[in-house]
Amino acid sequence: MQQDGLILELQNGNERAFQRIYELYSESVYGIIYSILNDEAIAQEILQDVFLKIWNNSSSYNSDKGRFFTWILNIARNASIDHIRSKSHKNSKKNLAADNFVDILESRSNFSAKADAIGIKKYIDILKPVCKKLIDLLFFKGYTQKETAEELEMPLGTVKTRNRACINKLREMLAE
Amino acid sequence: MDIKEYISSGILELYVYGALTEAESREVSQALREHPEIRKEVEEIEVALQKLSAAAAPSYNAEAILASIKKKLGNKSEGTVIGIERKKETDWVAYMGWAATVVLLVGLFFVFEDKNNLREQLSSEQAENAKMEQQIADAREDAEKSEELLAVLRDKNVSKVSLQGQNVAPEAYAAVYWNKEENKAYIDAKDLPEPPRGKVYQVWSLKLEPLTPTSIGLLDEFDMDDNKIFALENANESQAFGITLEPEGGSDSPTMDQLYVLGAVAAAP
Numbered sequence: 458m459q460q461d462g463l464i465l466e467l468q469n470g471n472e473r474a475f476q477r478i479y480e481l482y483s484e485s486v487y488g489i490i491y492s493i494l495n496d497e498a499i500a501q502e503i504l505q506d507v508f509l510k511i512w513n514n515s516s517s518y519n520s521d522k523g524r525f526f527t528w529i530l531n532i533a534r535n536a537s538i539d540h541i542r543s544k545s546h547k548n549s550k551k552n553l554a555a556d557n558f559v560d561i562l563e564s565r566s567n568f569s570a571k572a573d574a575i576g577i578k579k580y581i582d583i584l585k586p587v588c589k590k591l592i593d594l595l596f597f598k599g600y601t602q603k604e605t606a607e608e609l610e611m612p613l614g615t616v617k618t619r620n621r622a623c624i625n626k627l628r629e630m631l632a633e
Numbered sequence: 634m635d636i637k638e639y640i641s642s643g644i645l646e647l648y649v650y651g652a653l654t655e656a657e658s659r660e661v662s663q664a665l666r667e668h669p670e671i672r673k674e675v676e677e678i679e680v681a682l683q684k685l686s687a688a689a690a691p692s693y694n695a696e697a698i699l700a701s702i703k704k705k706l707g708n709k710s711e712g713t714v715i716g717i718e719r720k721k722e723t724d725w726v727a728y729m730g731w732a733a734t735v736v737l738l739v740g741l742f743f744v745f746e747d748k749n750n751l752r753e754q755l756s757s758e759q760a761e762n763a764k765m766e767q768q769i770a771d772a773r774e775d776a777e778k779s780e781e782l783l784a785v786l787r788d789k790n791v792s793k794v795s796l797q798g799q800n801v802a803p804e805a806y807a808a809v810y811w812n813k814e815e816n817k818a819y820i821d822a823k824d825l826p827e828p829p830r831g832k833v834y835q836v837w838s839l840k841l842e843p844l845t846p847t848s849i850g851l852l853d854e855f856d857m858d859d860n861k862i863f864a865l866e867n868a869n870e871s872q873a874f875g876i877t878l879e880p881e882g883g884s885d886s887p888t889m890d891q892l893y894v895l896g897a898v899a900a901a902p
Binding site for chain 1: 641646647648652658662677679681686688689695701702767774857859
């Protein structure tokens with residue numbers, strides 16, 4: 458839940474507020490970055506960059522424009538995508554493109570125990586394939602509605618309503 | 634503003650994703666300030682997405698990374714402090730250097746600003762175009778669907794059977810448009826409640842005396858279907874139709890205490 462007072466303190470340069478923000482958001486941010494880059498070492502570097510940006514640019518967050526979470530999300534996705542486009546990434550041997558959050562949740566045995574503890578993995582299994590794709594593109598990859606419609610060959614309006622149904626399913630599952 | 638409709642349109646999810654244009658986002662931010670229900674909905678969406686993305690994170694040492702971030706923040710501020718303390722005598726070359734840097738930075742800033750403005754202009758126009766395209770696509774899709782439905786309903790071989798709500802759900806209602814020539818039954822399920830998770834509606838063709846139910850299909854992906862019209866095959870000599878709520882995948886015979894709606898086919902004149 459967005460804590461407006463905390464954000465204000467962050468914007469005033471309060472380091473303890475920054476630490477609290479880190480505690481609240483770093484795992485989600487790391488999950489987003491990792492799902493794009495699929496490399497733990499690089500993702501942790503980018504995670505640091507993202508929080509340096511959050512600290513340095515906090516004054517540019519404006520609640521008229523959107524949620525604080527969304528602001529952070531954009532920084533994380535942009536930093537990850539910038540990295541993919543950068544030289545150092547092209548030089549790296551790994552092929553990082555294909556994975557999405559579903560593969561990550563399903564394939565990584567070393568933390569599947571953790572995902573199970575939160576209880577998310579089994580929910581993901583229940584989600585319809587179209588939901589997995591929609592959530593991956595719109596949320597994890599930051600596609601626009603239009604790009605998603607093109608990628609999935611689906612009318613624009615359908616992207617919006619189907620995604621709503623998918624998130625409802627996810628919320629239902631998480632609420633149990 | 635119809636708040637329920639606004640919430641169920643799906644715009645709030647796109648808002649949290651950051652998939653809306655800046656103008657659209659501002660509108661939602663405004664709406665969320667004015668209506669606590671919308672705010673609550675946005676917060677719930679956000680919590681779900683936070684949990685989902687956190688689950689995609691490998692295990693990591695959060696504290697070590699925070700320490701490393703703080704060190705980087707610390708280094709920066711220390712660096713400037715030392716820089717100021719060292720400057721005790723006037724160093725004109727250095728001043729000239731700084732002055733040149735400032736001029737350059739200001740210049741770069743303007744170039745950057747200009748580029749940013751152009752980019753913003755461009756992306757807002759692109760967004761506008763995308764919005765128009767969406768409206769056209771939506772309208773076209775709706776029109777096509779309506780035409781298809783009209784064609785179905787106008788067919789002279791179609792008979793309409795109204796199914797009335799039963800004990801479990803007196804408010805429920807559904808209609809079957811049955812085309813006997815083509816063996817098709819179109820189920821209009823707009824007034825059936827959304828089935829609970831793990832359950833599905835199953836449609837039965839019934840023969841009376843003796844009562845023999847035959848399944849003609851499931852109303853699959855109920856929550857995904859916008860118009861709630863489902864086309865099923867029905868080659869039976871149906872005398873009535875019923876819809877029951879069954880476990881996912883359907884059942885071999887109807888669970889009668891979960892009979893939602895039922896209606897008899899009017900006898901042929």
